Amino acid sequence: MPRSSNTTDSNEQYVALYRQHYPYLFKTGQNAGFAPDIIKDLINQTFLAFIEKHIDWSQIDQPKFYIASSFKNKLTDYARSKGKTYTIPDTETTDDSIEEKIILTEEAEQLKAQMQQAYLALPPRCRLVIRLKYYEGLTHDQIAAQTGLSHRSIYNNLSEGLKAMRLLLADKPQRPGQLLSLLALCIV
Amino acid sequence: MTKIYTYEELITHDTFIAWCTTQNADAAQYWATYLSHFPGETAHVEKARQTVQQLHAVLTPLAADEAASEFRQLLESQQPNTLHIWYKRIAVAAAIAVTVTAGAWYWQHTTQKPALPEVVQSLPGERKSLVLADGTKVNLNVNSQLQLHPQFKQGVREITLQGEAFFDVHQDAQHPFIIHTTHMDVKVLGTTFNIMAYQNDTKTETSLISGAVEITLKSKPGNHIVLKPNEKITLENGVLPANNSNSMAIQVSKTSLQSKNQLIAETAWTNDKLAFNDETLAEVAHKLERWYGVQIQVDSTIADNYHYTAVFEKETLPQTLHILQLILPFQYTIHGTEVKISKQNINQSN
Known part of the structure; x- marks a missing residue:
């Protein structure tokens, strides 16, 4: 049915637009001191409002500027609804996140590719903990509250992940005798 | 400021990460002070900073992909409304309806966490923790599946479990919490316990840690068994172990507390x-x-x-x-x- 396939197409256009603009919108929210889940929520609301308003993107000169200011309005409204005032830094609309600007040397590029590969090979829980800590910038307490993992488990997953990505040195191989002493273990 | 951080401490330090990846003023202040105290650490700090930034750069596109695919799901779940929005010249009535729906969405979305899906699954090797709409905490062990009753949020607290899960049930005397498995149903009122009911295992087991649960076997719907704390009930192939010929006899045993570190073997997995x-x-x-x-x-x-x-x-x-x-x-x-x-x-x- 043409109607539903058109809807899917326009959805996909919005998903692509969302994907393109998400990184610096997220960063804008973070720099203004909002919590990651609130930021994500407000980005969603910004784009849902565009869909609802039938924005004709061909009429908009600088989509990025338009999207960024709509999002900042959402941030300000949210802050006001909570009785707080935030100063939204406005350095972010003209450039992408720092990372996108850096032109990496070939060696650094290779390292980055290796790091990405190692990350994708990690167990899902390791990946989640690393993403929450290094992308969303959550503390261990916040990660525990969001995932229900124990602090011990967060620590273990984090160090396992960082070791696999070779950002931390792996433990020296232990002799079986030492390993045994670490375990509560008895022979039946 | 007296402490010099090791490389490992730096790259896992929350403020350090904030300094490397955001414009957080407090974090910037802290690390500027640190460097002015220990100028010899500059190269060391710079190396750690590059590592964290590189990690952040690796995560950025992946996090955006993930957020975009969540947004796609959100749009798909809103499809009936978007059909109106996109393909009809909106009549006044429809416009109101859409506004109301969108308003309801905003309200729902700003006041509660997104609803849990009705089926939660864990893969082999993967364990999950979740909080259900009623406040019940569930740790789902590997290769397990939890299916919520369609009216769970409306107070029908019934779920179906395949595999193993640890429950900390939110107390609500008005709405009993019932867990269905292939061979037994477990009815609870505010308690913590573990159920193991993997499809290809020969046994089904319920271990009670605190509170009280009432168990009904699928094969004997008229009889109920009440467990006391630190007891467990085990069924072999859907029946109680028949070392007693009396079919009413119940095999209830103590959970296995491992004396050395006070770890209950049945629920050890919840502590990794x-x-x-x-x-x-x-x-x-x-x-x-x-x-x-x-x-x-x-x-x-x-x-x-x-x-x-x-x-x-x-x-x-x-x-x-x-x-x-x-x-x-x-x-x-x-x-x-x-x-x-x-x-x-x-x-x-x-």
Whole structure:
């Protein structure tokens, strides 16, 4: 049915637009001191409002500027609804996140590719903990509250992940005798 | 400021990460002060900073992909409304309807966490923690599935479990919490307990840690069994172990508290521990399969003769097998996700 396939197409256009603009919108929210889940929520609301308003993107000169200011309005409204005032830094609309600007040397590029590969090979829980800590910038307490993992488990997953990505040195191989002493273990 | 941070401390330090990846003023201030105290650390700090920024750069596109695909799901769940929005010249009535729906969405979305899906699944090797709409906490063990009743949010607290889960049920006397498994139903009022009901296991087990639960066997719907704390009920192939010919007899036993570290073997997995309590190699292998997401073949001559009691915390599969091997001898090979355990070759052991 043409109607539903058109809807899917326009959805996909919005998903692509969302994907393109998400990184610096997220960063804008973070720099203004909002919590990651609130930021994500407000980005969603910004784009849902565009869909609802039938924005004709061909009429908009600088989509990025338009999207960024709509999002900042959402941030300000949210802050006001909570009785707080935030100063939204406005350095972010003209450039992408720092990372996108850096032109990496070939060696650094290779390292980055290796790091990405190692990350994708990690167990899902390791990946989640690393993403929450290094992308969303959550503390261990916040990660525990969001995932229900124990602090011990967060620590273990984090160090396992960082070791696999070779950002931390792996433990020296232990002799079986030492390993045994670490375990509560008895022979039946 | 007296402490010099190691590289490991730096790259896992929350403020350090904030300084490297955001424009957080407090973090910037803190690390500027640190560097002015310890100017000799500049190169060291710079290296750690590059590492964290590089990690952040790796995560950025992946996080955006993930957020975009969540947004796609959100749009798809809103499809009936978007049809109106996109393809009809909106009549006044429809416009109001859409506004109301969108308003309801905003309200729902700003006042509550997104609704949990009705089915939650964990893969082999993966465990999940979740909080249900009624406040009940569930730890889902590996390779398990939890299905919520469609009206769960409206107060019908019934779920169906395949596999193993640990429950901390939110107290609500008005709405009993019921867990259905293939062979038994468990009815609870505010309590913590563990249920193991994997489809391909021969036994179904419920262990109670605190509170009270009432168990109804599918085969005897008229009878109820009430468990007291630290008791468990085990069913073999859907029936109670029949060492007593009286069919009304109930096999209720104490949960296995491992004296050394006060760890209850039945629920050890919720603390990221894998525990065996006088279990045969066949049972151990079965638990390892689920824990590590592998397939294990055990030589039948030793499968039921070897018994193990042990606790593992964060060992890898080879480390675990190696330790089990030291207790009672066997050989093993690992090819990808396939593991073979065979009897120790006498010639090789000499």
